[in-house]
Every structure is written in structure tokens, then in C-alpha cells.
Amino acid sequence: MLGHNYMEPLVFGLSEKEEQGDSLGLSMYASKTEAPYLIFNGVPFMAETAKILNPSKTVLVADKTAGCSLADNYGAEDVKELKALYPGVPVMIYVNSYADAKAESDICCTSANAAHIAKMMPGDTIIFVPDILFAQNLEEELKDEKKVVYPGKDNTARGAICEVHEKFTLDDLLGIRESFEIPKGHPCRKLYAHWECRPNVLKEADFYGSTSQIMKDIAERVAANQLERAFVASECELTSNLAQEFPEVQFWTACSVRCSHMAQVSLGKIAKILEAIDQNADLGEYEITLSPEVIDKARTPIERMLEASV
Numbered sequence: 111m112l113g114h115n116y117m118e119p120l121v122f123g124l125s126e127k128e129e130q131g132d133s134l135g136l137s138m139y140a141s142k143t144e145a146p147y148l149i150f151n152g153v154p155f156m157a158e159t160a161k162i163l164n165p166s167k168t169v170l171v172a173d174k175t176a177g178c179s180l181a182d183n184y185g186a187e188d189v190k191e192l193k194a195l196y197p198g199v200p201v202m203i204y205v206n207s208y209a210d211a212k213a214e215s216d217i218c219c220t221s222a223n224a225a226h227i228a229k230m231m232p233g234d235t236i237i238f239v240p241d242i243l244f245a246q247n248l249e250e251e252l253k254d255e256k257k258v259v260y261p262g263k264d265n266t267a268r269g270a271i272c273e274v275h276e277k278f279t280l281d282d283l284l285g286i287r288e289s290f291e292i293p294k295g296h297p298c299r300k301l302y303a304h305w306e307c308r309p310n311v312l313k314e315a316d317f318y319g320s321t322s323q324i325m326k327d328i329a330e331r332v333a334a335n336q337l338e339r340a341f342v343a344s345e346c347e348l349t350s351n352l353a354q355e356f357p358e359v360q361f362w363t364a365c366s367v368r369c370s371h372m373a374q375v376s377l378g379k380i381a382k383i384l385e386a387i388d389q390n391a392d393l394g395e396y397e398i399t400l401s402p403e404v405i406d407k408a409r410t411p412i413e414r415m416l417e418a419s420v
């Protein structure tokens with residue numbers, strides 16, 4: 111299939127476990143390659159970031175209709191509305207958003223670096239969009255250091271929620287502790303939760319963080335022989351990946367908590383893109399296109415985040 115006479119395309123396989131930051135790393139890596147095609151096996155907002163950082167390349171995505179409840183429900187007009195309510199307050203936008211919304215923001219963040227970036231932004235207040243649950247968690251995390259303003263917080267602005275992580279309730283977690291015998295404070299049995307979960311879920315968890323932070327904690331505990339059982343309150347494919355990577359740990363997962371958007375992405379669809387490239391066919395069905403103005407404006411908040419993350 112790849113026996114063509116042009117440089118081979120780079121194919122990036124992105125799953126929920128990489129969504130929180132590694133997609134940016136891959137986008138930066140992609141800017142160093144001379145391959146003319148970047149193919150993202152992820153949802154479109156990730157591929158948009160690759161396009162913004164690599165505007166001269168053809169960026170292709172497995173399924174342009176694969177959405178995200180955060181990105182789909184929040185746009186440039188929503189950012190402008192909140193900015194008008196709080197003039198002069200910097201806007202930090204989660205990477206799980208489309209380019210037009212990023213273009214209206216001051217800086218981007220991932221779930222791994224949101225707290226760090228919020229702290230280093232000027233002033234005593236920051237606007238965080240679009241994830242309302244994540245914002246509430248950030249507000250609690252930064253309560254002594256920075257005021258966090260977000261949609262619905264003393265205003266009527268519209269925000270968004272990750273439809274996957276919001277499914278976990280405190281009752282679910284308490285039931286999981288009991289059913290799977292993961293008591294709070296157990297030295298080798300742990301309950302993990304992602305930043306996008308509800309605040310009372312984070313409070314109940316033994317550890318909360320971004321996907322990469324959860325994975326790091328698990329890896330460190332495994333290396334220290336300190337993890338025998340775990341439940342991760344996040345998208346179920348993450349747990350499938352963790353179970354493969356750490357077979358010595360007994361993982362429990364909620365199969366019903368699955369991202370239908372991520373599930374739209376498949377290797378079969380990537381194969382179709384490769385065939386289309388091979389056959390010199392029209393790639394419009396897969397190609398990410400953004401106006402030069404949006405690329406220009408959205409690049410600044412992304413680059414600021416990359417500089418702040420160093």
C-alpha cells in the first residue's frame with residue numbers, strides 16, 4: 111500500500127490516553143519531518159492543532175465527523191462573551207476545543223499543565239473554558255492562589271462538559287470501592303480519577319490527574335511493587351491500554367463509559383486514507399482545512415502554552 115514514489119505519510123495513532131498532551135508533542139515532532147502528509151488517528155480537534163503547528167503540511171484525520179462534547183459545544187462566540195464579561199482577565203482554553211475558540215483565547219492548556227499555567231498567568235484571576243467540571247476542580251486546586259472564572263460561575267455564559275467523565279458519580283465510586291474491595295487508603299489498591307470528572311469524584315479518588323499523570327503514578331507504583339488492583343474513572347479504553355501494559359495489576363473498568371467519538375476512529379479508516387493517497391484520489395473527505403487568519407491567531411495561545419510548559 112505504501113509503495114509510492116513520494117515520501118511516506120506519518121501516521122499518528124492517538125487515543126484518549128494520549129489526548130491530554132502527547133498529541134501536542136506529536137504535532138511538534140511532525141513539524142520536524144519532511145513527510146508531506148500527517149495522518150491523525152484521533153478526533154479532529156487534535157488534528158487541527160497539528161495543522162496549526164504545521165500549516166504547510168496536508169493534515170488528514172480518520173473521521174472528520176468524530177466530535178467531542180467539549181469542543182462541539184463551545185466556540186469563538188462563547189469565548190468572546192465571557193471575555194466581554196471580564197475585561198482584561200486572561201483566557202486559558204483547554205486543548206479539547208476547536209481552532210476558532212483557541213484563536214480568541216490567550217493561552218492553551220492540557221489537563222497535565224492547566225494548574226501550572228494558570229498559576230503563572232498574570233493577575234489574580236483567570237478565565238478557564240470550556241470544561242465546567244474541570245474548571246470547578248481547578249478552582250478548588252488553586253483556591254489559595256488564583257481565582258478561576260468559568261462558564262456558569264456567577265454568570266450565565268454557556269460552557270461544556272465531557273460527556274464521558276461526567277458519567278462517574280460519587281455513588282458509583284463508593285460502590286466500586288465496595289464491590290472491588292478498594293478501600294480508601296489501601297497501600298496497594300487505588301482508585302484513580304481524571305480531572306474532567308465531577309469535583310466530589312475527585313475528592314473520593316486516591317489519586318487524580320491527567321491521563322499522563324495517572325499513567326505515571328501507576329507505572330511508578332508498579333515499579334515499586336505497590337499496586338495490585340486499580341480502578342480508573344476515565345474512558346474505558348484507557349484502562350484496556352493500562353491492563354495490557356501492566357498485566358501484573360488487576361484493573362477494573364466501566365465498559366459503559368466509552369467515548370463514542372473516539373470510537374469512530376479506526377485503523378480501517380486510516381487504511382482508506384493511505385489507499386486514497388496511493389491512488390492520488392481527492393483527500394477532501396479527510397483533510398483538515400483552516401483559514402490562514404484562524405491558524406495565525408490560534409497559533410499564539412498554543413505556542414505560549416508550549417513555552418510555559420518547558
Ligand code: SF4
Pocket residue numbers: 126129153177178179180181206272273274275345369370371372
Ligand atoms: S472523552 Fe470524548 S467527549 Fe470526553 S473530552 Fe475526550 S473526546 Fe471529548
